Amino acid sequence: MNPFPRIIKAFGYSFSGLWYALRNETAFAQEIFLAIIFIPLALYLEVSITAKILMISSIIFILIMELINSAIEAVVDRISLEKHPLSKHAKDLGSAIVLLAFVQAGIIWVGFLFFR
Numbered sequence: 001m002n003p004f005p006r007i008i009k010a011f012g013y014s015f016s017g018l019w020y021a022l023r024n025e026t027a028f029a030q031e032i033f034l035a036i037i038f039i040p041l042a043l044y045l046e047v048s049i050t051a052k053i054l055m056i057s058s059i060i061f062i063l064i065m066e067l068i069n070s071a072i073e074a075v076v077d078r079i080s081l082e083k084h085p086l087s088k089h090a091k092d093l094g095s096a097i098v099l100l101a102f103v104q105a106g107i108i109w110v111g112f113l114f115f116r
Contacts, residue, residue, distance in 0.1 A: 058105035069094035
């Protein structure tokens with residue numbers, strides 16, 4: 001059994017999701033813009049390789065959390081556009097995920113830039 005067709009399809013689905021998010025999710029597009037600035041900056045800074053890896057990973061983690069938040073919002077909206085407390089809680093929790101990812105990235109960046 002050849003696993004490659006399945007792997008190729010999986011990559012296609014993944015890139016489709018990324019492309020959709022980039023075109024339709026404003027927050028994700030804004031965070032990609034930040035990643036385009038901060039990832040090269042991390043590579044440029046005179047910090048250890050461990051610091052570079054953690055700094056870049058923290059930016060990628062924000063993107064991952066934003067995709068999860070967008071998926072939660074899409075599922076909630078698919079179920080119903082009616083206002084409901086549980087729908088609000090789900091969307092607010094998804095937003096909190098992204099906020100905490102930003103806090104984590106901030107701690108990592110500030111730690112390596114100012115407390116080394």
